Amino acid sequence: MTARPPALGASDKLTFLLSLIPYLMDHDSVTVAEVAGHFGVPAERVREAVRLIAVSGIPGETHQYLDGDLFDIHWDEFEEHDRITLTHLVAIDDSPRFSAREAAALIAGLQYLSSLPENADRDAVASLMAKLSRGASGTPTQLAVSSPDSDAAMSVIQSAGRSSVQVAFDYLNARGEHEHRFVDPLRLESVDNDWYLRGWCHLRQAPRTFRLDRMSELRTTTEPVGSHDAGLVLPDTLFQASDDDLSVVIELPASALVLLADYAPARATTPAGGDRVRTTLRVAHYHGLKRLVAGLAGLVTVVEPAEARQAVADWAAAGAARYDDPSGEA
Amino acid sequence: MPTTADQTPRITVEERLFSLVLALIATEIGLTKADILSTVQGYRQRYLSDGDNANLERQFERDKDDIRELGIPLETVEPPDDPGNNHLLRYRIPKGLYNLPADVSFSPDELMLLKLAATVWREGSLSAESRRALTKLNSLGVDSSDPVLGYAPHLRARDASFTPLSRALDHGQVVAFLYLKPGESSPRRRRVAPRAVVLHGGRWHLYGTDQDAQATRTYLLSRIVGPVVTVPGETFVPDGEGKGRQALDELDALWGANVAELEVEPGSDAAVRLSKREAGKREAGKQDAGKRDAAGTAAGTTMTPNTVTLRTVTPHTVTLHYTDIDILADELAGYGPEVLVRSPLALRQAVRTRLVGVRDAHTGSTQGSAA
Structure with missing residues (x-):
C-alpha cells in the first residue's frame, strides 16, 4: 500500500529531519518549545521528528540496526522535561545543501525584494545571492525577476515606521476623489508589481489599504502614531467585502476567471x-468596475444590472470618442 | 528495533527516505540495489530473499528521484572492472557534496531578507521550494533580525504553464506548446528548448531556443494556449548561470526602445499613476540606488529622510516605455477617457479598438456577447 508517489508532505518531513539534526548538534539540551519557535512549526511536529530520529540510523555491519548504529537521545529529559539532547550521532553532522530549485526560489524572491529600503545595498544582496548559488547542489534554475523601480515612497514609509510617526499624503481613491490622509503605517504589502500601504487612517478612523502609486506629496510627519494599533489585527485579504457592495453578473471565458481572483x-x-x-x-x-472591464477588453462582459452595463458603456464610449475628433489620424 | 518480516510494520514514507539517505551517506564505496532493498529500513521489511522484488525496485527508483529533487546528490557508481553491469551499480551520497559548504553562512540581517524572500511565493511549487529552503536555513541556528515595518510581499505565478516550463528548464527537456501570437487568428505549435523563465514588467516570459527557427525567442506565458508537453527524447544541456539575466537584459532593451506618447487628463487616476512610470524617472531612481551603494550604506540603517517630500507633477503629456504593445493597450483602455494615445499609431489603434469593442458589447440588450 505504500507503493504510491510520496505526497509533498514526505519531502517536507524529510527536509525537516535532515535540518533538525545539525541544529540539535549545535544546541545542547534545548526545549521542544524553543525548537518549534525557531523552525516555526508546531511543537508536536518537533516531538514526532525527535522520536523518529532517536530510533533511526544505518543497517551497520550486522545489517540489524543495532544500538551503536542508531541515533540516540537523552530519553528521560525528553519525556519528562520536553528537552532534547542528542547523545549519539550517525552519518550526518551538517546542514544539507539547497536544491537548484530551492536556491532559485530564494534568489528570485530576493530579486523581487530588491526595491525595498532594506535592500538598498545592492552589493550585499548580490553577495547573498552568490552564497545561495554556492550552497546549492546544482546550478540554480534560471528564474529571474526584474527588480521593480526602487520606490522612494517605500523609504519614506519605512522611515516613518522606524520613528513611529504618521505619514501624510494626498490620495486619489478609486472613485476619483482626492483627499489628504494621515496614516499610521502598519505594513507594506504587494501583489506582483503593485504595492500597498496598510495602516490606520486617521481620516476614516479605521484600518485602510492604499496603493502606493495613487499617493502624491507623501511625507513623514512629526505626529506620533496612535496607540490603538497595538491590538489592531489586519484582515488577511487586501480588500474586504462590505454589506453595501453591489452584485454584478459578468460573462467571461472560464480560463480568464483567474484574472479576477483578487476580486x-x-x-x-x-x-x-x-x-x-x-x-x-x-x-x-461602478468606478472600479468600468476600469476593470475596459482593461480586459474582449474578455469580460457585464450582463447585469443595466446600470453597471451603462457605466461601462459610457466609460468606453467616452474613451473611444477621444479618437474621433478631427485631429485623430487613427 | 528488530522486527520480523511477516509482521510488516507500517513504515512511513519519510522514515524510509530518511533511512535511505543515512545509509547512502554512511557508505564510502556505495551500496548495490540488492544491499539497499535487503537491509535498509522500509525496504527490508518487504524484501523477498528468493522472490520477485519488482515492486520494491520501482519504489526505490521513485525514492531516488524524490531524494534528488531535494538537492541531495545521490550518485550512481559503475563498477570499474565491469561497466554497464546494472546489477553491480552502486549508489551513494558523497558527504562533501551533501554538506552545505562551510563558508556559506548567514548573518541575522541576511536571514531576515531570506525569510522575507521565501514568503514572496504564495502559490504553486515555488512556495513549497521556498519553505524547504527556509527549513534548511533554520538548521544553521541563526536568529534573524526583525524588520522595522511589517512586509507582506507576494509574487504570483498563476500561468498554468509556469510549473511545467520551469521543470523542463531544470531537466533540459525540449517542450512543445500552442502559442497564440497577437494578430494571428489561430495558435501555432512551437518546439522550444527553455533557457530561462523571467518576470519582466509584471509578466512571466519564457526565453528559449525555437527548435524550428534555431533562434532565440521570448514568449509570454499568458499567450501559451493549452498544456505544455515535453518532447520525448529531445533534450539539451542546460546553460549555466546568466541566462535569466540575459533574458531580462534583452527585455530591458526592448522596453527602452519602445516609446509611447500619451496625453493624460490632469488630476486623474491615469495622470497620478502613469506619470510615476514616465520615461526617465526609472533611470533616475536607479542612479539614486547606485549612489547609496557607493556610500557603502548598510541595508536600511542610515537613511532617515524625515522631511522627504515626493512631488508628483501632473503633466498633460506622459512618455512611457513598454515591452508589449497589447499588454499596454489593455492597461490604457482601462483608463477610458483619461488617456489619449498620441503615438505610436499601432498603440493608438489597439486602444481605440478595445474601447469601441467594450462600448459595443455593453450597448443594447444583454444578449450581445463580447467582441
Whole structure:
C-alpha cells in the first residue's frame, strides 16, 4: 500500500529531519518549545521528528540496526522535561545543501525584494545571492525577476515606521476623489508589481489599504502614531467585502476567471455557451468596475444590472470618442 | 528495533527516505540495489530473499528521484572492472557534496531578507521550494533580525504553464506548446528548448531556443494556449548561470526602445499613476540606488529622510516605455477617457479598438456577447 508517489508532505518531513539534526548538534539540551519557535512549526511536529530520529540510523555491519548504529537521545529529559539532547550521532553532522530549485526560489524572491529600503545595498544582496548559488547542489534554475523601480515612497514609509510617526499624503481613491490622509503605517504589502500601504487612517478612523502609486506629496510627519494599533489585527485579504457592495453578473471565458481572483468572484459559475461562463462579482461601486472591464477588453462582459452595463458603456464610449475628433489620424 | 518480516510494520514514507539517505551517506564505496532493498529500513521489511522484488525496485527508483529533487546528490557508481553491469551499480551520497559548504553562512540581517524572500511565493511549487529552503536555513541556528515595518510581499505565478516550463528548464527537456501570437487568428505549435523563465514588467516570459527557427525567442506565458508537453527524447544541456539575466537584459532593451506618447487628463487616476512610470524617472531612481551603494550604506540603517517630500507633477503629456504593445493597450483602455494615445499609431489603434469593442458589447440588450 505504500507503493504510491510520496505526497509533498514526505519531502517536507524529510527536509525537516535532515535540518533538525545539525541544529540539535549545535544546541545542547534545548526545549521542544524553543525548537518549534525557531523552525516555526508546531511543537508536536518537533516531538514526532525527535522520536523518529532517536530510533533511526544505518543497517551497520550486522545489517540489524543495532544500538551503536542508531541515533540516540537523552530519553528521560525528553519525556519528562520536553528537552532534547542528542547523545549519539550517525552519518550526518551538517546542514544539507539547497536544491537548484530551492536556491532559485530564494534568489528570485530576493530579486523581487530588491526595491525595498532594506535592500538598498545592492552589493550585499548580490553577495547573498552568490552564497545561495554556492550552497546549492546544482546550478540554480534560471528564474529571474526584474527588480521593480526602487520606490522612494517605500523609504519614506519605512522611515516613518522606524520613528513611529504618521505619514501624510494626498490620495486619489478609486472613485476619483482626492483627499489628504494621515496614516499610521502598519505594513507594506504587494501583489506582483503593485504595492500597498496598510495602516490606520486617521481620516476614516479605521484600518485602510492604499496603493502606493495613487499617493502624491507623501511625507513623514512629526505626529506620533496612535496607540490603538497595538491590538489592531489586519484582515488577511487586501480588500474586504462590505454589506453595501453591489452584485454584478459578468460573462467571461472560464480560463480568464483567474484574472479576477483578487476580486473574489463567486465560486459558482453557470455555463454561458462555448467556453464562456457567468459569475457574480461584488464591487463597492461602478468606478472600479468600468476600469476593470475596459482593461480586459474582449474578455469580460457585464450582463447585469443595466446600470453597471451603462457605466461601462459610457466609460468606453467616452474613451473611444477621444479618437474621433478631427485631429485623430487613427 | 528488530522486527520480523511477516509482521510488516507500517513504515512511513519519510522514515524510509530518511533511512535511505543515512545509509547512502554512511557508505564510502556505495551500496548495490540488492544491499539497499535487503537491509535498509522500509525496504527490508518487504524484501523477498528468493522472490520477485519488482515492486520494491520501482519504489526505490521513485525514492531516488524524490531524494534528488531535494538537492541531495545521490550518485550512481559503475563498477570499474565491469561497466554497464546494472546489477553491480552502486549508489551513494558523497558527504562533501551533501554538506552545505562551510563558508556559506548567514548573518541575522541576511536571514531576515531570506525569510522575507521565501514568503514572496504564495502559490504553486515555488512556495513549497521556498519553505524547504527556509527549513534548511533554520538548521544553521541563526536568529534573524526583525524588520522595522511589517512586509507582506507576494509574487504570483498563476500561468498554468509556469510549473511545467520551469521543470523542463531544470531537466533540459525540449517542450512543445500552442502559442497564440497577437494578430494571428489561430495558435501555432512551437518546439522550444527553455533557457530561462523571467518576470519582466509584471509578466512571466519564457526565453528559449525555437527548435524550428534555431533562434532565440521570448514568449509570454499568458499567450501559451493549452498544456505544455515535453518532447520525448529531445533534450539539451542546460546553460549555466546568466541566462535569466540575459533574458531580462534583452527585455530591458526592448522596453527602452519602445516609446509611447500619451496625453493624460490632469488630476486623474491615469495622470497620478502613469506619470510615476514616465520615461526617465526609472533611470533616475536607479542612479539614486547606485549612489547609496557607493556610500557603502548598510541595508536600511542610515537613511532617515524625515522631511522627504515626493512631488508628483501632473503633466498633460506622459512618455512611457513598454515591452508589449497589447499588454499596454489593455492597461490604457482601462483608463477610458483619461488617456489619449498620441503615438505610436499601432498603440493608438489597439486602444481605440478595445474601447469601441467594450462600448459595443455593453450597448443594447444583454444578449450581445463580447467582441
